[in-house]
Amino acid sequence: MTLTGAGAAFKKLEITDVVKSYGSKCVLDDIDLHVSHGEFCTLVGPSGCGKSTLLRLILGQEQSDQGSILVEGQPVGFPDPYRGIVFQKYSLFPHLSVLDNVLLGKHLTHQRWWMPWRRQSDWKEEAMSLLERVRLAEAAEKYPHELSGGMQQRAAIAQALIMKHPILLMDEPFGALDPDTREDLQIFLLDIWEKEQLTIFFVTHDLEEACFLGSRLLVLSQYYTDDRGNGPSVNRGGKIVADHSLKNSAGSTVIKDQVEFRDLIESVRREGFSPEIRQHVDNFNLNHPDSFRTLNEY
Structure with missing residues (x-):
C-alpha cells in the first residue's frame, strides 16, 4: 500500500482505507479522508456511489469491512451526542x-429534574429563536401531523x-423545501456554521x-x-474522485450567478457524474491540502 498527500497530521476526523460492501456489492472502495475542525464538507455523487453509507459509517450506525475511522483520534464507536444527524426524511416524535421536539435533545442530555429554571428558560428562548429563523415560530405548539412535510x-x-454537535451530518436536509425557503436556510446554516465553528458533512x-x-x-463516484x-x-465501489478547497462564508447568493461558480459546477459534473468520463485513480483532482490517497495492490 502506498500513501500520497498529507494524511499524517492529527485531524478532527480520520478515515483511512475504508471499504464497505453489502453482500457481493462493493459500495465504498478505499475511502481516504482527513477533516480538520470547522470544515463544511459538502458531498455529491451519482446515485449508488455510497454517500449516505459514508455518513452512516461516520455516525457509527454501521461499521466498515476494512480500514479505520477515528474521531478526535479515537475509534468511531457507536452513535453518541458528539455527532448529530439530520436525515433525508424528518425524524420528529408525533x-x-x-x-418540545426541538428541546428534546437538551432534556435528554441533562437531568431535567434538577436543572435550574433559568437554564430551561434559556433553552426555550434559544429554541424559539431557531424556530423563528426557520419560519416555524407560529407553529411552536403544533404537532408534527399538523405540519406539511x-x-x-x-x-x-x-x-x-x-444541540451544537461538534460534528453535524446532514443527508439531503433541504430536498423537500421550496426554493425560497431552501436558499434562506442555506444562508442560515452558513451563519450557524461560522458562529459555532461546527464541522459539517x-x-x-x-x-x-x-x-x-x-x-x-x-465528489464521490463509482465512475473511474x-x-x-x-x-x-x-467490483468497483465509490471513491473520492475530487476534493476541492472552496472559499466560503455566510455571504450573498450573488456568487451563484458568477461565471467561475457555474464553471465549478460543470467541472464537478465531468469529474464524477458521467459514466463516459472515467478518470484514472492517478489523475483524481485532489487539490485540498488535507487530501491523501491509499492505493492498495489489487
Missing part, C-alpha cells in the same frame, strides 16, 4: 409539539442545530447547493478506472 423537515433541522444531489455551501467539496481492468468481474 406526541410532542414542535417546540417541508415544515416538519425545518423543525428537524432546528432540533439538530440547537452535508450530502446533497444539488451541485449548486454543494458549491455554494461548502468550504470543501467532495484503475489497474484492475474492466468488465463485470471488476
Whole structure:
C-alpha cells in the first residue's frame, strides 16, 4: 500500500482505507479522508456511489469491512451526542409539539429534574429563536401531523442545530423545501456554521447547493478506472474522485450567478457524474491540502 498527500497530521476526523460492501456489492472502495475542525464538507455523487453509507459509517450506525475511522483520534464507536444527524426524511416524535421536539435533545442530555429554571428558560428562548429563523415560530405548539412535510423537515433541522454537535451530518436536509425557503436556510446554516465553528458533512444531489455551501467539496463516484481492468468481474465501489478547497462564508447568493461558480459546477459534473468520463485513480483532482490517497495492490 502506498500513501500520497498529507494524511499524517492529527485531524478532527480520520478515515483511512475504508471499504464497505453489502453482500457481493462493493459500495465504498478505499475511502481516504482527513477533516480538520470547522470544515463544511459538502458531498455529491451519482446515485449508488455510497454517500449516505459514508455518513452512516461516520455516525457509527454501521461499521466498515476494512480500514479505520477515528474521531478526535479515537475509534468511531457507536452513535453518541458528539455527532448529530439530520436525515433525508424528518425524524420528529408525533406526541410532542414542535417546540418540545426541538428541546428534546437538551432534556435528554441533562437531568431535567434538577436543572435550574433559568437554564430551561434559556433553552426555550434559544429554541424559539431557531424556530423563528426557520419560519416555524407560529407553529411552536403544533404537532408534527399538523405540519406539511417541508415544515416538519425545518423543525428537524432546528432540533439538530440547537444541540451544537461538534460534528453535524446532514443527508439531503433541504430536498423537500421550496426554493425560497431552501436558499434562506442555506444562508442560515452558513451563519450557524461560522458562529459555532461546527464541522459539517452535508450530502446533497444539488451541485449548486454543494458549491455554494461548502468550504470543501467532495465528489464521490463509482465512475473511474484503475489497474484492475474492466468488465463485470471488476467490483468497483465509490471513491473520492475530487476534493476541492472552496472559499466560503455566510455571504450573498450573488456568487451563484458568477461565471467561475457555474464553471465549478460543470467541472464537478465531468469529474464524477458521467459514466463516459472515467478518470484514472492517478489523475483524481485532489487539490485540498488535507487530501491523501491509499492505493492498495489489487
